[in-house]
Amino acid sequence: MKLLLMDGHSILNRAYYGLPDLTNSAGEHTGAIFGFLNMMFKFIEDEQPDNFAVAFDVHAPTFRHKMYDAYKGTRKPMDPELREQVPRIQEILKAMGVPVITMEGWEADDILGTLSRIGQEKGMDVTIVSGDRDLLQLATDKIKISIPKTKKTGTEIENYFAKDFEQAYGVTPKQYIDVKALMGDSSDNIPGVAGIGEKTAFKWIAQYGSIEECHAHVSEMKKAKVVDNFIEQWDTAVLSKELATINLNAPIELEEGSTKLGNLFTEEAYLLCKRYELKKLLPRFENTDTASVTDNTADSFKRVNDFSEVETFFEDIKKTGKAFIGASIMAGDDKVIRGAALSDGESTVYVECQGFISADYLCHKLMEICKAGVRLCFWDLKNVMHLITNILSDDEKKAVMEKGGKSQIFPNAVDVSVAAYLLNPTKKEYTADDVANEMLGIIIPAAADLFGKKKLKDALLDDSLLEAVTTYACYEAYVAYGAFEKVMAEIEAAGMGHIFTDIEMPLLYTLFDMEIQGIAMDKEALAQFSQKLSTRIEELEKDIYAQAGEEFNINSPKQLGVILFEKMGIEGGKKTKTGYSTAADVLEELAPANPIIGSILEYRQLAKLKSTYADGLQPCVGADGRVHSTFMQTVTATGRISSIEPNLQNIPIRMELGKEIRRVFYPKDGCVFLDADYSQIELRVLAHMSGDDNLIGAFKAGQDIHRSTASLVFNTPFDQVTDLQRRSAKAVNFGIVYGISAFGLAKDIGVGRKEAQEYIDNYLKAYPKMHTFLEGLKSSAKEKGYAVTLYGRRRPVPELNSSNFMNRQFGERVAMNSPIQGTAADIIKIAMVKVHDRLLAEGLKSKLLLQVHDELLVETYIDEQEKVESVIREEMENAAELSVKLEIDMNEGSNWLEAH
DNA sequence: TCTATATAC
DNA sequence: CTAACGTATATAGAA
Numbered sequence: 025m026k027l028l029l030m031d032g033h034s035i036l037n038r039a040y041y042g043l044p045d046l047t048n049s050a051g052e053h054t055g056a057i058f059g060f061l062n063m064m065f066k067f068i069e070d071e072q073p074d075n076f077a078v079a080f081d082v083h084a085p086t087f088r089h090k091m092y093d094a095y096k097g098t099r100k101p102m103d104p105e106l107r108e109q110v111p112r113i114q115e116i117l118k119a120m121g122v123p124v125i126t127m128e129g130w131e132a133d134d135i136l137g138t139l140s141r142i143g144q145e146k147g148m149d150v151t152i153v154s155g156d157r158d159l160l161q162l163a164t165d166k167i168k169i170s171i172p173k174t175k176k177t178g179t180e181i182e183n184y185f186a187k188d189f190e191q192a193y194g195v196t197p198k199q200y201i202d203v204k205a206l207m208g209d210s211s212d213n214i215p216g217v218a219g220i221g222e223k224t225a226f227k228w229i230a231q232y233g234s235i236e237e238c239h240a241h242v243s244e245m246k247k248a249k250v251v252d253n254f255i256e257q258w259d260t261a262v263l264s265k266e267l268a269t270i271n272l273n274a275p276i277e278l279e280e281g282s283t284k285l286g287n288l289f290t291e292e293a294y295l296l297c298k299r300y301e302l303k304k305l306l307p308r309f310e311n312t313d314t315a316s317v318t319d320n321t322a323d324s325f326k327r328v329n330d331f332s333e334v335e336t337f338f339e340d341i342k343k344t345g346k347a348f349i350g351a352s353i354m355a356g357d358d359k360v361i362r363g364a365a366l367s368d369g370e371s372t373v374y375v376e377c378q379g380f381i382s383a384d385y386l387c388h389k390l391m392e393i394c395k396a397g398v399r400l401c402f403w404d405l406k407n408v409m410h411l412i413t414n415i416l417s418d419d420e421k422k423a424v425m426e427k428g429g430k431s432q433i434f435p436n437a438v439d440v441s442v443a444a445y446l447l448n449p450t451k452k453e454y455t456a457d458d459v460a461n462e463m464l465g466i467i468i469p470a471a472a473d474l475f476g477k478k479k480l481k482d483a484l485l486d487d488s489l490l491e492a493v494t495t496y497a498c499y500e501a502y503v504a505y506g507a508f509e510k511v512m513a514e515i516e517a518a519g520m521g522h523i524f525t526d527i528e529m530p531l532l533y534t535l536f537d538m539e540i541q542g543i544a545m546d547k548e549a550l551a552q553f554s555q556k557l558s559t560r561i562e563e564l565e566k567d568i569y570a571q572a573g574e575e576f577n578i579n580s581p582k583q584l585g586v587i588l589f590e591k592m593g594i595e596g597g598k599k600t601k602t603g604y605s606t607a608a609d610v611l612e613e614l615a616p617a618n619p620i621i622g623s624i625l626e627y628r629q630l631a632k633l634k635s636t637y638a639d640g641l642q643p644c645v646g647a648d649g650r651v652h653s654t655f656m657q658t659v660t661a662t663g664r665i666s667s668i669e670p671n672l673q674n675i676p677i678r679m680e681l682g683k684e685i686r687r688v689f690y691p692k693d694g695c696v697f698l699d700a701d702y703s704q705i706e707l708r709v710l711a712h713m714s715g716d717d718n719l720i721g722a723f724k725a726g727q728d729i730h731r732s733t734a735s736l737v738f739n740t741p742f743d744q745v746t747d748l749q750r751r752s753a754k755a756v757n758f759g760i761v762y763g764i765s766a767f768g769l770a771k772d773i774g775v776g777r778k779e780a781q782e783y784i785d786n787y788l789k790a791y792p793k794m795h796t797f798l799e800g801l802k803s804s805a806k807e808k809g810y811a812v813t814l815y816g817r818r819r820p821v822p823e824l825n826s827s828n829f830m831n832r833q834f835g836e837r838v839a840m841n842s843p844i845q846g847t848a849a850d851i852i853k854i855a856m857v858k859v860h861d862r863l864l865a866e867g868l869k870s871k872l873l874l875q876v877h878d879e880l881l882v883e884t885y886i887d888e889q890e891k892v893e894s895v896i897r898e899e900m901e902n903a904a905e906l907s908v909k910l911e912i913d914m915n916e917g918s919n920w921l922e923a924h
Numbered sequence: 925t926c927t928a929t930a931t932a933c
Numbered sequence: 934c935t936a937a938c939g940t941a942t943a944t945a946g947a948a
Contacts, residue, residue, distance in 0.1 A: 580946055581928055600928080602947090607929065632930045636943055662940060664933090671942045674932035682931080706933090755938095762938040772938075829935050841939040845933095849940095877933045877940085 027143040027283070028073035029136050031154035032080035032124070036060050036113055038155040038172065040106045048301035050451055051822045053105040057113045058302050063153070063172060065308065066179070068285070071151050075143070075283040077123040079135035084110060103827040112300065119292035123282050130274045133159060137270040139283075140167045158212070161270060163189050163197040194230050202235045205265035206254075214267045217257045219250040235261050295467045298457075306472075321468070325365075325498035326373045331380040337373065338389045341366075341398060348399045350440075350505025351390065351408075352456075352497045356481035359414045364390065365497035367505040374494040387412045394434045401504045403456060405439035406536045406657070413540065425540055428864055430533040440504045442528050443511045445658035446520050450820055454658055456503040463507040463514075468499050519816045523850070527815070528657065531853050534860040534872065535655040535665070541871045541883070542650030543672070546688040547642050553684055554638035557630050564627040571620040578627055581606045594618050609771075629679065637676065637685045644670045651689075655875070662842050663817045663849040664877060673876045677924065686921035691883050695870070698889070699923035700896050700914040701879035704729055705848045706761050712906035713814060713843065714797035718790060723908035730754040736790035737783055756783050760794070761844055763837025798840050805839035813846035814904075851910070852878060855903035862895050881920065889916070 039059025046055035068076065084102045114124045125135050136152050140162055143150040150167040152159055163169045163186045171182045189197045206225035208216020216225075232238045239258060245251050254261065289309045297305045328334055341349070350367040361383035363376040377383045391412070394400050402408045409429045413421060424432045441454035444463075451458075457470040474492040475483040483489040483496075515524050569575045572592065576583045585604030589597035596614055598605045608625060615621040644651045656666045667673040675689075676682025691697045702708075707729055711719040722732040727742070734745040734753035745753075755773045756764070770780035788795040805811045806825070810818040819842045823835030852875065859880060860872050870892045874881040880900065884892045893914065900912045917923030 577946075579929095579944090582947075602927070605928085628930075632944080635945075636931070640943070656941095660940060664940060666941055668942065671932085674930090674942065676931065678932085701933095759938060762940090765937050767937040769938080777937095830937085833936070837937095837939065845939065848933095879933085 025075070025146070025148040026071060026073040027075040027139070027148045027150045028067060028071050028285075029076075029139055029150065029152045030064060030067070030078040031132055031136060031152065031156060031159065032078045032113070033084065033110070033132060034155040035063055035153060035172075036109065037106065039063060040103070040109070045105065045828075048299075050448070051820065052112075052300065053109055054112075054300045054302060056106055056109045057116065057300060058305070060113050061116070061302070061305060063179070067151070067153055067170070068288075073151070073285055075148070076285040077125055077139060077283045078117055079132040079139070080110070080114065080124060080126045081132045082126045082128050104825060105827060116293055116296045119290055119296050120288040121286050121290060122288065123278070125276065125278075127274060127276065130271070134271040134274040135276060137162050137272045138274040138276055141272040143167075159270070160184055160189055161197045161200045161268075194226060199229045199233060201265060201268045202229045202233075204268040205235050205261050208264060209268070212267070214264045215260050216264050217250070217254050217261050219253045224250060235265055295461075298470065299461060321466070321502060322495055322498070324372065325495060325502075326371070327376060327494045328373050329376040329378055329381065334375055334381055334389075337375070338393060341368075341393055342396055346398055348401065348505070348508075349393075350401050350501040350503065350508070352403060352500035352504065353408050353411055354480075354484060354493055354497050355411045356484040359411055361387065361411055361415060362484050362493065363497065365494075365501035367498065367501035369502075369505045372498045372502045374497050376490075376494070383415050387415055391433055394436055397436065400434060400437040401440050401508045402437060403439070403441050403454075403500055403504060405434070405437050405442075406532050406539070409433050409536050410539070426869070428533065428860075429536045429540065438508065438529060439532055440508045440511060441658055442532060443508065443515060443524055446515055446524055446528065446817070447511060447518070448820060449658075449663065449818075450661045456500045459507050459511070460499070460503045463510045464503065468503065469495070471496060518818060520818070523815055523817055527850065527853050527857065530857040530861070532657060534857050535657060537860065538872055538874065539652055539654060541873055542646065542648065542652035543873045543881075543883070544649055544690050544692055545641065545645050545651045546690060547645045547649075549688045550638050550642050550685075553688075554634055554642075557634040557638055561627060561630050561634065564623050564630070567623050568620060568627060571623070578624065579631060584624070588620070592618075592620070629681070633676065633682055633685065637682075641670055641685075641688075660849075661819050662846040663813065663819075663853075664845065665849075665853075665875065672874055675920070683921050686924065687919045689920035690918060695883045695885050696889065696916045696918060697920060697923035698882045698884045698892060698896060698914060698916050699879060699920070700882075700900055700912045701876075701924075702848075702852065702900065703911040703913055705851065705878050705910065706844050707757060708906060708908045708910060709814070709844050709847045709851070710761060710794075711908050713847065714791070714793050715907070716791040716793040716797070718792070719794070720908055730757060733757055733787070733790070737786040739786070752783065756787050759784070760787065760798075761841060763840040765833075801843055802836050802839045805835075811839050811842040811846070813843050813850050815847065815850040817846050817850060819846065848878065851904045852880070855900045856880065858899035858903060859896055862899060863892070866891065866895070868892060868895070879924070881923070884916070
């Protein structure tokens with residue numbers, strides 16, 4: 025029989041410092057949990073114990089830490105990042121059926137000592153795992169102390185039976201207590217005897233065996249100061265021995281068999297590991313009898329594939345006047361709709377597309393009930409609308425294109441993922457299983473549980489997984505129904521009801537229409553441009569190889585670094601984690617002295633243009649000759665939207681050659697592009713939110729804001745500001761918005777740090793309310809736990825409570841930037857909805873196509889141009905009422921470059 | 925899958 | 934004292 029015992033806090037502490045800081049998408053720290061569990065699995069595998077328990081101190085102990093005053097032997101309180109993981113690891117251990125033993129008034133050491141003694145008395149082999157050498161006194165010939173050490177080469181384990189200890193230290197484990205009694209241990213508050221250190225302590229105990237024996241033989245000892253001390257401080261030595269002794273008789277009450285090691289891989293534990301996103305641990309749960317995760321809600325799910333049954337089902341919905349239904353549509357990459365799940369909370373059904381139940385029929389039924397007033401709640405509604413549009417007739421599609429998806433498809437639908445995003449925009453994804461867990465407190469299977477390694481799209485192609493697909497869809501519908509109301513209640517409670525109802529949901533429809541429209545792109549022109557780039561890239565390649573004296577992959581920062589800084593011996597290389605940095609700003613400094621650098625920088629620029637834009641965009645052109653990007657509404661932490669496949673929000677504009685890419689986007693026949701962008705929206709938001717009179721005044725006077733800033737910062741008359749001063753002031757303005765540091769600003773504008781600090785100080789003096797405003801943002805975010813926009817949109821900032829300086833600094837910058845960037849995002853979202861809705865309401869055919877954070881692009885029919893211009897101007901400028909005017913710059917053009 | 929680099933606002 | 938400008942996405946290379 026074998027008993028394995030772990031020292032909970034000690035191993036958790038080891039894991040915390042031994043591993044990089046892991047967090048899950050909710051911002052919860054998990055690194056120590058992960059390390060602990062890995063360590064635990066390793067020991068269980070190696071030791072094959074029959075019995076297993078973990079002991080914790082009741083209260084989080086402090087730890088010695090080598091980086092922190094090691095020589096003083098002081099201890100450091102537990103980092104909050106580690107502290108928060110203590111209850112979590114205990115929760116997981118309990119879920120695994122592992123006894124987590126804590127006792128008020130007793131240390132974990134005493135628990136471990138007592139359990140190991142009992143184990144030995146029962147004839148068991150005992151292993152105690154701890155990072156703490158204090159436990160070595162417990163070693164016997166049956167009790168092994170294992171101390172794992174994390175080294176670069178991996179984890180090494182030191183094992184000590186009594187004889188190993190004696191070999192290493194020259195005293196028995198029990199005698200080690202006496203050693204400590206003499207030498208003391210300041211970090212454990214064991215006083216010891218003054219003047220006796222490690223050497224003397226070991227020598228004496230090795231010779232006499234115990235402090236008592238030493239005391240009895242003091243007369244034989246050579247006269248010395250320490251001997252006098254020892255005699256004088258005998259009481260202290262006795263007390264020290266008591267303090268150093270681990271108690272083997274803690275009154276632990278354990279039920280018979282409770283430490284028996286059973287199946288660790290329980291359903292409950294699995295779900296916790298999933299919740300903490302310990303993805304690398306999940307495979308361990310496979311092939312155990314708990315692999316299938318179920319709860320009994322699924323029992324009531326029903327699949328219907330009988331046409332008349334479906335008919336009745338939809339009739340019932342209409343008849344009973346259901347107001348709200350959760351729904352989910354199943355379709356893979358092929359966009360073929362396989363079925364849909366619907367839930368009213370009581371019953372949840374999956375309608376499978378087969379026989380007379382065509383996708384077309386099903387979609388029209390859904391549209392019908394929605395138009396009849398049943399509010400449908402989906403996950404990723406915008407995508408659902410695309411799936412439905414895909415099966416519509418040409419006439420219906422045309423109507424969607426012209427009149428918009430809201431009126432033509434679902435006039436009255438909501439998206440629960442968008443709602444969940446509002447509650448916490450920093451998460452990676454908003455899936456049904458996650459929201460179910462968070463909002464309803466229930467555990468349901470995720471895609472991976474139901475489909476194994478397959479993704480949903482693959483599962484849809486596999487008939488054997490029909491059951492799983494049905495269950496998945498039903499859960500989505502069930503949770504959409506059940507969670508939406510709760511999510512909304514929280515949104516309302518947080519004062520974000522307006523954002524959801526009046527901004528995000530209308531925006532979803534607006535984005536859908538933008539995606540449906542797409543934007544025309546000249547594929548031929550791109551191909552030609554790509555050719556042109558290739559020619560120049562080849563020239564540069566040859567030039568670079570010639571200068572380097574060999575051929576290598578210029579695209580590989582690693583190879584490039586070696587060539588530049590080792591082979592060519594260029595001075596001034598900076599290092600990254602993995603090698604030399606070859607980032608543009610580093611190389612630029614080296615360019616004047618090294619001709620190869622210029623070629624490399626040009627090569628990089630052209631290679632980027634070619635791969636990402638010239639070549640990358642070509643396959644994005646659809647059969648209609650247009651590019652249909654997807655605008656993501658639940659991605660950014662600040663409330664901005666993002667754009668993918670392709671990303672149309674980072675099309676080049678600054679560099680001369682890059683502008684060519686913008687030319688290939690053009691309006692359809694009979695149209696021009698109207699492009700309008702807000703002028704300095706973030707600084708205007710800053711002026712409004714800070715209430716700073718000087719900044720407000722500058723905007724009100726219609727001044728060039730960077731010049732105005734320069735005038736104040738450099739104490740120069742407005743019309744004598746130099747270009748350099750203006751450029752520097754511009755950088756300061758950006759810095760303020762991003763959460764400035766003197767270091768960053770100095771690097772950006774190429775001045776000393778001290779000088780940069782002066783600029784910042786001058787800035788804060790020039791705009792007196794700014795400083796208090798920014799400080800207020802930080803303290804408010806720290807107090808509330810989140811940053812807030814003018815409209816009440818929130819972003820959690822847990823970093824503000826980090827014990828790590830860098831993370832905390834980051835949190836402060838986030839606290840300053842998010843309200844500004846987020847408010848600007850709110851404003852343009854409002855403007856988008858208003859422009860979009862008004863174009864439709866006024867019967868205009870012109871369409872909003874793109875948003876690039878502060879810019880809107882409208883494909884404008886020439887005969888509507890005047891009207892559209894005024895719609896854009898009015899709606900953008902009046903999107904928000906700030907203490908400074910919102911101004912836009914608007915241009916027309918026959919391509920995107922001209923219009924911008 | 926992760927890192928480094930590029931693009932945009 | 935620390936490190937050092939916010940938000941994104943795409944690509945290529947290295948592992």
